[in-house]
Structure formats: C-alpha cells, structure tokens
Amino acid sequence: MKTSHDPGHLLIVDDNRVNRLLLTRALEQHGHQVETAENGKIAMDMLRADPFDVILLDIDMPVMDGFEVLEALLKDDELRDLPVVMTSASDELDRVVKCIEMGAEDYLVKPLNPVLLRARINASLEKKRLRDEQRKLFRTFATPEVADQLLKEGFSLGGKHVTASVMFTDIRSFTTLSEKQDPADTIEMLNDYFALMFDAITANHGTVNQMEGDGLMAIFGAPAYHEEHRTHAVNAALEMVELIKSFNEQRTMQNKSEIKIGIGIATGKVIAGYTGTQHRATYTCVGDTVNLASRIESHTKVVGKPILIDKYTRDGLTDEVLVDDLGEVTFKGKIQAINIFAVK
Amino acid sequence: MPIIDHATFEELKQMSGEDFINELIDTFIEDAPTMIAEMKSALEGDDADTFRRAAHSMKSNAATFGANELAELAKELEILGKDNKLNETGDSLKSMEEAYASAKEELEALKSA
Numbered sequence: 001m002k003t004s005h006d007p008g009h010l011l012i013v014d015d016n017r018v019n020r021l022l023l024t025r026a027l028e029q030h031g032h033q034v035e036t037a038e039n040g041k042i043a044m045d046m047l048r049a050d051p052f053d054v055i056l057l058d059i060d061m062p063v064m065d066g067f068e069v070l071e072a073l074l075k076d077d078e079l080r081d082l083p084v085v086m087t088s089a090s091d092e093l094d095r096v097v098k099c100i101e102m103g104a105e106d107y108l109v110k111p112l113n114p115v116l117l118r119a120r121i122n123a124s125l126e127k128k129r130l131r132d133e134q135r136k137l138f139r140t141f142a143t144p145e146v147a148d149q150l151l152k153e154g155f156s157l158g159g160k161h162v163t164a165s166v167m168f169t170d171i172r173s174f175t176t177l178s179e180k181q182d183p184a185d186t187i188e189m190l191n192d193y194f195a196l197m198f199d200a201i202t203a204n205h206g207t208v209n210q211m212e213g214d215g216l217m218a219i220f221g222a223p224a225y226h227e228e229h230r231t232h233a234v235n236a237a238l239e240m241v242e243l244i245k246s247f248n249e250q251r252t253m254q255n256k257s258e259i260k261i262g263i264g265i266a267t268g269k270v271i272a273g274y275t276g277t278q279h280r281a282t283y284t285c286v287g288d289t290v291n292l293a294s295r296i297e298s299h300t301k302v303v304g305k306p307i308l309i310d311k312y313t314r315d316g317l318t319d320e321v322l323v324d325d326l327g328e329v330t331f332k333g334k335i336q337a338i339n340i341f342a343v344k
Numbered sequence: 345m346p347i348i349d350h351a352t353f354e355e356l357k358q359m360s361g362e363d364f365i366n367e368l369i370d371t372f373i374e375d376a377p378t379m380i381a382e383m384k385s386a387l388e389g390d391d392a393d394t395f396r397r398a399a400h401s402m403k404s405n406a407a408t409f410g411a412n413e414l415a416e417l418a419k420e421l422e423i424l425g426k427d428n429k430l431n432e433t434g435d436s437l438k439s440m441e442e443a444y445a446s447a448k449e450e451l452e453a454l455k456s457a
Contacts, residue, residue: 016404016405018368018371018375018404018408021367021371022359022360022368025364025368026360029361060397062397089400089403110404111352111356111407111408111410112359112408113355114355114359117359
C-alpha cells in the first residue's frame, strides 16, 4: 500500500544515546522526520507542543519511565490514540506485556532488526492515519461534540434521560421553490443553507442530529450537558435567521428567489443516545419534547413568525431576549394546550 | 566466541548506513567509561538501582554492536543489581571491563575508512 510508506513525524524516547542515534539514523533513512527525548518528561512536553505520528518508547528511564508515559498518554484526550511502539531488551518481555495492556500498540526488541523496524513503524503509521481519518469522519458527520464524546467514551448503543432543548428547522415552501429552479441549483442552495445552519448551531454548542430534505433537527444540552442550553438554542435560532438574511441578499443579487425558514424550539426531558447498529448509528433523541418541537416548528407557518418557542424554553432566557406571548395553542395529538412565544 | 559478532555488526551497518557507523561506535566508546564509572561508584555506595541501570545500558549497547561476551557479562551484573545482590559481584565487574577493552579495540578496527 502506497500510503503506508508516507513519511511520519516520529518521537524516540530513550535514555541511551547509542539507541537514540541508531534509531534516528535508521528511521531518517526511511524518510521519516525524527526527534528524540532522553526521558518521559521531556517527551510529554514535546508531545504536547507538536503533533507526532508514532512514539518509540523505552521502558527503563530516569525521571519518568515508559510506564509513566503510557499512563500520562491515556489521561490525555489528544494523545491517547497516538500509536506507541515499545523498544525493549529481549529479556524484559514480561514488562512489554504490561505495556501492551496499558495501551502500547506494538514492540521492538533491541538489538533492532531492520526489517521488523521498518514493518512495525509503517504499520503504526498506517494505524495513525486510519485513526486520524476516523476522527475527521466523526467530525464531518457527527458534529464536534458527539465526535468528542465518541472518541472519549467509545461507542455504545443505548440512551439516557436528559433535559435538553430540541430545535426543528425547515425552509418555507421548499417544494414550490425546488419545482421552480434547476435541480443542481437546489442542491447547491441546500448545501449553502445547511453549511450556514450548521455553523450557527455548532457555534452555540448545539448538535445536529438529523438532516432530511430541507429539514434539520438539532439538540442543545446533550451529549454534553450545559446549564444555558435554552439560551444557546435561542441564540442559534437568532443567528440562523440573521444568516438567512445575508444569504437572501446574496441570492437577490444573483437574481435568485429568497428563502424563508421556520424554527421551533421546545425544552424538556428527552431520551438521547445512539440509535442504529454497531456499523451505522447516529446520536439522536426521542420523546414528547421532540414531537412538540416539531409541532411548534410547523406552527411558524400558521403565525408567520420565524422563531417560536415553548414556555419552558422561554423560562430559561434572560430579559435581553425579547418575546411575544402568543397564548396557548393545542397541537394535533396533544391534550394539553401549550403556551407559545415568538422570539423577536 | 568472537569479540564482535560479524552478522550483527553487518546488520547494524546496514541499518544505520555505512557513513554513520563510525559516529555510532564513537558514541558508544564515549559513553561506556561513564557507565563503568557509575557501576564502580554504585558498587562502593551499595546503590543497586544505579548499578542495575548502568549495567543495563552497557548490556544494551554491547548487544547492539554484537559484542556478545560483553553483553552477557553486563547482563549478569544487571541481574545482580536487580536482585539487590551487589555483594555477589566478585570479579565480574573486572571481567566486564576487560571484555569492554577488547570490544573497544575491535570496534575501532572495524570503523569504516
């Protein structure tokens, strides 16, 4: 595989000068960029200052030994996935086993075998590359907060009850709009629109869980709980409306029709978690609050206001946010009437 | 037992590059006296851990160059240090020193012109 021979940025940690020099020269011959540290403490400082692809780690070192480095790496969210190859004498394999249990990827026995050295480093670089890609993929499709949670806690299906604000958004008269314009234009417009909405939502600590057609569902206050989730949701909504205004100015200049959006926000208990299979799953939430947010969003069409929220969301806002009390509305399928507010 | 194992040394040369083998030999010869001195003073001060660590470094470097006899002697001393039995070293340190002197001589001769 071509990619496995791409040069990497490697860190050699060894208190023995001969070992450091030999590994440096050998790996430089393979085209890698190599740096060295003579103990674990220096290594940790270097790792926190610069991105590395693979660490070659000695066990027995003064100041901070290999075990302590592995422990420190595990505790560091940014460094825990970095592949570590232990370099050890042939008579300390029992200690290597302990290192592997502590998260080391692989090991090399000193004196080094050049063929094994090359193979193990390339394998570790490949692992690093795959992990980086996975991280990038998570961040593209799962939003940074979900990606962080996945990377930190691992993936498991199953949900929990959380209090959060749920937001639904869609484009008004999208069907009419898409009938009038070229399909390619519609897709381009949707991409621009989603990019803008994503920006506003993630900038305000929200997580986009669903995109369907021109609709978008986002959650605030989960997976990471935040006390201000109601304010975050409303701020995101206000930003979205502002962004659409400038988006429309741009479209008018290009002789394209304007778009209007409707946003509905409801706050309450939701069941949030990963749904799907081990191979394909999304972070989502379900429950009455979710249904309510969806109904409130539809109600924006009825009252002609872009942002509508329920009373519980309203109660979490400061006086700086101006709202109109629209009174109680009984939604289809709901027994209790809900007090609705329009955000100005 | 040859002082320097030919196959190991050739492999090392291949790995480090022909140009670099001299620098590697020099580094070993520069650092070894410190390791021996550390072992001696650790023996006097009954500091088993320092003794073990220095013997470990000597063993590791000797093995790298294929100085197998030196590596064996250093390893025995490392184990005594690990087991906290510095009183049992006897003449071993002296033998190791002699083995080092021979290895040094041979390595100097093996340097690339």
